[in-house]
Amino acid sequence: MNLLERIKNKKAKSVSIIGMAKNTGKTVTLNHILKLAELSKQKIALTTIGLDGEDKDKVLDNPKPNIVLLENMIIANAKQLLIESKLDFKILAVTGIDSPLGEIVIAESKESGFIKLSGPSSKYEMQIIKNKLAQYKPDLILIDGALDRRSFSSPALTDATILATGAVTAESVNSIVNKVNYQSELFKLEKSQDQRINKIISNLSSETKVLIISNDYQTKSLKLKTALSNMEEVINSIDSETKAIYFNGALVNKTISTFIEKCAFVNQVEIIVNDATHIFISPMLFNRLNAKNGKIKVKDEINLLGITINPFSPNGTYLDPLELLEKTSKAVAPIPCYEVVLNKMSSGKGVENIGFFE
Amino acid sequence: MDFLNEEISKNIGFKQLWQEIEPVSELGMRAKKKFKPYLVKEKTELKLELDKLEFLINIIKQEESEFFKLKSLLKVVKNIYGIVNQSRSKKTVLDDIDVFEIKKSIIQSRKIKYIIKTLKLNDLFEEQLKDFPELLKYLSLGQSNSESFYLANDYDDKLELIRRKRKELEKKLLQEKNDLAAEIEKKAKRPFSTDNEISVSKNDKEIIKYLKEAEEVSLVSENFAALTFKLIENEKISQLKSEISEIKRKEEIQKNIIRKKITNKISKKSLGIMANLDKIAYLDFMLAKAEFALGISASKPEINSDKSISIKDGRHILMEKELAKKGMDFTPIDLEIKEGATLITGPNMGGKTVSLKLIALLTAMAQHALFVPATSFKFNLRNYIYFSLTSDNIKTGLSKFGTEISNLKTVIESADNNGLILIDEIAHGTNPAEGYAIAYGIINKLDKMKSISVITTHYQRLADQLEITHFQVKGLDKDLLSHYHNYIKENGIDVLNKCMDYHLKKVETGSEFPQDAIQIADILGFDAEILRTAKEIMKK
Numbered sequence: 001m002n003l004l005e006r007i008k009n010k011k012a013k014s015v016s017i018i019g020m021a022k023n024t025g026k027t028v029t030l031n032h033i034l035k036l037a038e039l040s041k042q043k044i045a046l047t048t049i050g051l052d053g054e055d056k057d058k059v060l061d062n063p064k065p066n067i068v069l070l071e072n073m074i075i076a077n078a079k080q081l082l083i084e085s086k087l088d089f090k091i092l093a094v095t096g097i098d099s100p101l102g103e104i105v106i107a108e109s110k111e112s113g114f115i116k117l118s119g120p121s122s123k124y125e126m127q128i129i130k131n132k133l134a135q136y137k138p139d140l141i142l143i144d145g146a147l148d149r150r151s152f153s154s155p156a157l158t159d160a161t162i163l164a165t166g167a168v169t170a171e172s173v174n175s176i177v178n179k180v181n182y183q184s185e186l187f188k189l190e191k192s193q194d195q196r197i198n199k200i201i202s203n204l205s206s207e208t209k210v211l212i213i214s215n216d217y218q219t220k221s222l223k224l225k226t227a228l229s230n231m232e233e234v235i236n237s238i239d240s241e242t243k244a245i246y247f248n249g250a251l252v253n254k255t256i257s258t259f260i261e262k263c264a265f266v267n268q269v270e271i272i273v274n275d276a277t278h279i280f281i282s283p284m285l286f287n288r289l290n291a292k293n294g295k296i297k298v299k300d301e302i303n304l305l306g307i308t309i310n311p312f313s314p315n316g317t318y319l320d321p322l323e324l325l326e327k328t329s330k331a332v333a334p335i336p337c338y339e340v341v342l343n344k345m346s347s348g349k350g351v352e353n354i355g356f357f358e
Numbered sequence: 359m360d361f362l363n364e365e366i367s368k369n370i371g372f373k374q375l376w377q378e379i380e381p382v383s384e385l386g387m388r389a390k391k392k393f394k395p396y397l398v399k400e401k402t403e404l405k406l407e408l409d410k411l412e413f414l415i416n417i418i419k420q421e422e423s424e425f426f427k428l429k430s431l432l433k434v435v436k437n438i439y440g441i442v443n444q445s446r447s448k449k450t451v452l453d454d455i456d457v458f459e460i461k462k463s464i465i466q467s468r469k470i471k472y473i474i475k476t477l478k479l480n481d482l483f484e485e486q487l488k489d490f491p492e493l494l495k496y497l498s499l500g501q502s503n504s505e506s507f508y509l510a511n512d513y514d515d516k517l518e519l520i521r522r523k524r525k526e527l528e529k530k531l532l533q534e535k536n537d538l539a540a541e542i543e544k545k546a547k548r549p550f551s552t553d554n555e556i557s558v559s560k561n562d563k564e565i566i567k568y569l570k571e572a573e574e575v576s577l578v579s580e581n582f583a584a585l586t587f588k589l590i591e592n593e594k595i596s597q598l599k600s601e602i603s604e605i606k607r608k609e610e611i612q613k614n615i616i617r618k619k620i621t622n623k624i625s626k627k628s629l630g631i632m633a634n635l636d637k638i639a640y641l642d643f644m645l646a647k648a649e650f651a652l653g654i655s656a657s658k659p660e661i662n663s664d665k666s667i668s669i670k671d672g673r674h675i676l677m678e679k680e681l682a683k684k685g686m687d688f689t690p691i692d693l694e695i696k697e698g699a700t701l702i703t704g705p706n707m708g709g710k711t712v713s714l715k716l717i718a719l720l721t722a723m724a725q726h727a728l729f730v731p732a733t734s735f736k737f738n739l740r741n742y743i744y745f746s747l748t749s750d751n752i753k754t755g756l757s758k759f760g761t762e763i764s765n766l767k768t769v770i771e772s773a774d775n776n777g778l779i780l781i782d783e784i785a786h787g788t789n790p791a792e793g794y795a796i797a798y799g800i801i802n803k804l805d806k807m808k809s810i811s812v813i814t815t816h817y818q819r820l821a822d823q824l825e826i827t828h829f830q831v832k833g834l835d836k837d838l839l840s841h842y843h844n845y846i847k848e849n850g851i852d853v854l855n856k857c858m859d860y861h862l863k864k865v866e867t868g869s870e871f872p873q874d875a876i877q878i879a880d881i882l883g884f885d886a887e888i889l890r891t892a893k894e895i896m897k898k
Contacts, residue, residue: 031552039549068552083453086610088521090501090508091458096436105455110508111528114552311583321583322559342559342584343548351561356548 002345002354003029003162003338004036006305007140012160014130014141015305018277020183024164025310025340030144031068032308032340033162037140038070039356045133047076048144049154050099050121065114067144073109074136076129078102078118085115093132097125106132117144126157156275156300161187165328166310167319173327176319180307181331182283186276187304192297194270197244201272201299204246211246212237231258238263244270244297251279251296256289267293275300307337322351359742359772361395362722366745370718371676376726379646382429384437385635386642393643395725398739398776405661407727410482412658415648415729421477425645428473431466432642438463442632445625451614452621458507460624460631461497464490465505467634470641482644487637488630496623513616520612524605531598538574539589545569554589647728656729659720660736665776666696667717667810670734674716678731689860690732691716693829695812699805701821702814702862704831705874709860710814713831714780717812718745721778740778740810744769759788770803777809784813794820801826821865832859833874839881846881854878 007015017033019026037044046067065085069075074092079102082089088110097104097120104120106129120126126143133141145154145161155161163183170176191198196217204211210222212234222237224230231254238245242265247255251273260266266289273279275298281289289296309328311321321339325346329337333348343354367373381387396404418425438459444450445460452460471487480486500510511518543549545568546556556575558565560583569575575587591599624631650656654675662668671690678688691713702710720730724737746762762785769779784800785793794817804811805826821828838857839846846854876892 035549079455082455086606088509088609089454090506091454092506094436094455094459094462096434103455108506318581318583322561341551341557343546343557344559353547357544 001336002036002356003033003306003308003340004040004042004140005355006336007033007160010160010303010305012140012158012303012305013134014143014158015160015162016143016145016154016158017162017164018145018154019164020180021165021169023168023310023312023314024166025308025312026144026164027066028310028340029162029164029308029338030142032338033142034068034070036356042139043072043074043137044070045074045076045136045138045141046117046144047104047119047126047129047133047142048117049126049146050078050104050119065116067115067117069109069113069115071109071112074106074133074138075109075115075117076104076106076119076133077115079105081116081118082107085113087111087113087115092136095120095129095132097128104129106136108136119144123157126154130157155187155277155302160303160305162306162308163187163304164308164310167313167317167324168310168315173319173324176309176324177327177331178283180309180328182286184304184307184332184335186279186286187302189276189279189296189298190301191299192244192270192272194243197270197272198299201246204248206248208246209248210234211248212242213244213246214241215243216241217243231255232262235259235263238265238269240265240268242269244272246272246299247278248274249278251281253281253285256281256285260285260288260292260294270295270297272297272299274298276302304335307332307335309337309339310341311339326351359744359768359775359777361397361725361741362743365747366718366743367722369747370715370722370743370745371674372719372722374676375650375719375723379650379728381639381642381646382433383435383638383642385435385639386432386646388437389636389639389643390646393726395722396727396739397725398741401661401739404725404727404739408658408661408724408729411644411647411651411727411729413481414479414644415651417477417479418645418648418652424473424477428470428477429645431470431473432638432645435466435470435638435642436463437635439632439635442624442628442635445621446628450621451617452624453617454507454509457497457617457620457624458505461494461507462505463631463635464494464497467631467638468494470638474641479641482641483637485633487634490627490630493623493627497620509613509616513619514612517609517612517616520605520609524602524609527598527602527605531595531602534592534595534598535589538592538595542569542572542574542589550589554591555586556589557584557586559584651729654731656731657733657735659724659730660734662736662738664696665738665808665810666694667721667737667778668694668734669717669720669732672716672720672730672732672735674712674719675731677712677715686855691860691862693717693862694864695810695827697808697810698826699801699811699813699824700827700829701801701824702812702829702831703816703818703821703865704814704862705833705858707855708831708833708858710831711782712860713829713862714745714782714812714814718743718778718780738810739776741776742772743778744780746781746784759785766800770800770807773804773807773809773811775808779804779809779811781811781813784815784817786816793817798824828865829862830865832861832863834877835859839877843881847883 001009017026017030078099081101082105089107090110091105091107093106095104099118101118120129130141143154143158165180169179197213200213200219208221209224212220222234309324311319311324321342325337325339325344329346329348336345336347338345344351345354381390441456441459445452467487468489474480497507500512501508511521539550546565548556550556566585569587574590576590577585578588579586670692673688673690681688702713704710720732720735721737721740722743723730725739746765785797797815797817797820801813801820801824834857842857876889880889
């Protein structure tokens with residue numbers, strides 16, 4: 001099953017593509033899916049997460065537009081980039097959402113060609129854009145996202161996610177495999193089985209930073225700037241009656257190591273984060289937490305559809321693509337892995353060709 | 359002197375109330391920002407404005423659901439003055455997104471106009487919103503009447519020709535490429551990449567063998583795991599490519615010619631479009647004012663021709679909210695003041711300052727063409743509102759008294775210009791004997807000047823000696839006091855407010871002072887001998 005078939009198979013109407021780092025081949029993956037869509041005559045709507053001010057120059061300096069636009073595609077793009085592309089567009093809507101490169105505009109392409117894309121830069125705005133794109137009834141909405149502490153989580157907004165990884169993330173095949181395997185483990189994290197907890201958390205405002213939930217579902221919001229620097233204060237608020245603790249923000253090593261060391265109730269308290277892209281703890285610490293029967297749960301689950309690998313690293317390394325593909329897919333099975341440049345895929349049982357023209 | 363300076367506005371609570379007036383559109387916010395309060399010479403305009411607000415409020419009361427529709431329409435209206443202005447400049451050409459905005463604005467204006475008509479709000483405007491049917495038709499060429507905008511072929515025959523030519527060339531190129539690539543893509547079981555390349559794993563020996571022999575591709579790179587082949591462009595393909603880029607250049611030029619034409623058409627209607635924006639902004643702002651008035655049960659201020667202010671059941675909204683949180687009620691205030699000086703006396707915590715703030719707040723609201731929280735408010739327009747702020751001014755290093763005097767200097771200089779001058783605890787910051795004398799001097803002066811001045815003070819005797827209008831906080835209520843006597847004794851001074859009557863009453867010259875302080879001391883069980891002596895002293 002190629003990536004598009006897999007998307008269809010899982011009935012995902014929206015998919016985010018996120019890279020584990022820069023140069024993991026996210027754009028190649030995106031263009032690959034667009035090619036598949038062209039061949040099967042699917043109508044695609046596309047946007048990307050935006051850039052903050054300092055990245056503006058990076059976009060403008062990048063001489064080459066890199067996304068292949070098909071005719072009749074719906075895109076949400078910054079005004080400046082849309083005009084710069086000189087492609088033929090029908091303007092469908094303006095969104096009132098601003099970006100360093102101008103307002104985000106919804107347009108329909110009337111010819112194919114290359115373009116640079118930049119979209120909204122907050123989760124809230126992306127949700128609005130996604131809803132707007134949906135109004136034009138595309139077969140699929142694609143969001144070019146990122147897995148980066150600075151940017152918001154796009155997987156939480158989409159039905160499914162494709163993860164791009166590659167040689168840039170580690171030195172050897174084995175360590176890349178370990179990394180991506182750990183990441184896919186994190187993506188498997190589930191919601192709490194306690195529906196009342198899930199309900200409490202889904203109703204919280206984004207202002208809530210840390211929330212303690214007790215066995216009888218009483219909640220206590222801690223007014224902390226970050227949980228990071230105030231972990232001891234958080235732990236002081238945990239007692240034998242605590243059922244769960246929700247962190248609105250990144251979960252980092254220090255948070256968890258302090259929790260394991262100082263908290264007497266590790267095995268009874270569920271730690272809940274917004275979604276797995278907010279977890280930045282080392283595998284070792286994750287295992288230590290598991291060994292102590294500690295549990296991490298998420299507010300939004302991520303549905304990982306597939307992993308693409310890029311054997312190239314910008315430092316010149318080129319790893320054995322098929323070895324990387326096979327080992328990765330064995331580690332993360334049954335999630336299929338793809339090497340789209342060599343047209344190979346694997347679901348843990350040997351390598352096969354990606355079906356293009358069936 | 360400004361009508362109301364920032365600090366006074368904050369102090370009397372006007373700033374906070376003004377912030378609660380929230381137009382839903384960018385345009386409405388802009389209108390609010392540009393708004394200036396009405397001054398004495400604009401009496402007629404203010405009256406008209408208040409009449410319009412009354413008219414609007416009455417309709418809102420009847421047609422709430424229609425207003426909800428109107429508001430959701432207004433919410434998405436954008437501030438496009440900038441774009442309209444650009445269309446007027448000879449140098450700029452509007453881009454497609456700008457044109458889209460203009461088109462959208464025309465469509466929105468039309469919808470708003472329709473609702474205005476259904477709601478019979480036409481009287482709010484001297485002139486109604488304009489339709490631009492011809493311009494709208496022009497901006498919709500080749501794309502029905504939807505809100506989208508596209509430089510369709512219908513704008514220009516030449517554009518149509520160019521585009522047709524481009525499409526033909528593109529089709530040919532695709533065909534040519536297909537002829538060249540189809541067989542290879544089929545054999546290689548994958549399409550060429552965006553760079554016209556195919557990469558193959560060394561394991562795919564058959565494919566490699568085929569590609570190495572194929573004339574249409576050349577090997578461009580090889581490493582230990584894979585080979586990359588690139589499609590060789592034949593002359594026909596490169597010829598077509600250069601023709602396409604040439605025709606695209608022409609297309610862009612032609613598009614710009616059309617854009618110029620469109621910009622020109624828009625510029626001809628630009629004044630009308632801007633007038634529509636002005637009206638939409640005004641409507642949104644008025645709606646916000648009306649909703650605000652309904653939210654605080656406000657009434658329409660009446661403009662007096664004589665120089666006086668009269669308040670019936672006036673409420674200080676912010677204070678009222680604060681009290682409500684504590685489960686207490688705000689005592690509405692009645693008051694009548696006129697040009698010259700008026701004195702308010704009364705016990706500490708008796709609400710003297712609140713009364714002053716209320717006078718300032720209601721006047722400020724009325725002159726901002728708002729309804730006011732009172733059952734009746736009759737007033738005479740003022741050119742400025744001064745409210746004494748005696749908090750120590752650290753910046754200039756002046757003492758409380760010094761600050762007050764330096765502020766009053768400016769105020770007295772402009773006191774013949776129909777101001778509203780409110781002074782809290784006059785000359786409070788210095789020794790009682792001199793304070794009294796200075797207060798006497800200031801009040802005496804203000805009483806003769808062409809402003810409405812209200813002064814609160816502890817110096818009760820000032821009123822008798824100056825023979826000016828004098829209000830007093832009613833103070834401790836004797837009946838309530840005896841009712842709560844024991845309760846206060848047990849719970850202390852904090853519950854005393856239960857017995858306080860915050861109403862103001864007019865005092866005739868020569869009447870006796872209430873001796874609340876002595877009374878309070880008595881209730882709290884103060885030494886009997888001291889109280890006796892104090893009462894005797896007061897009699898003298």
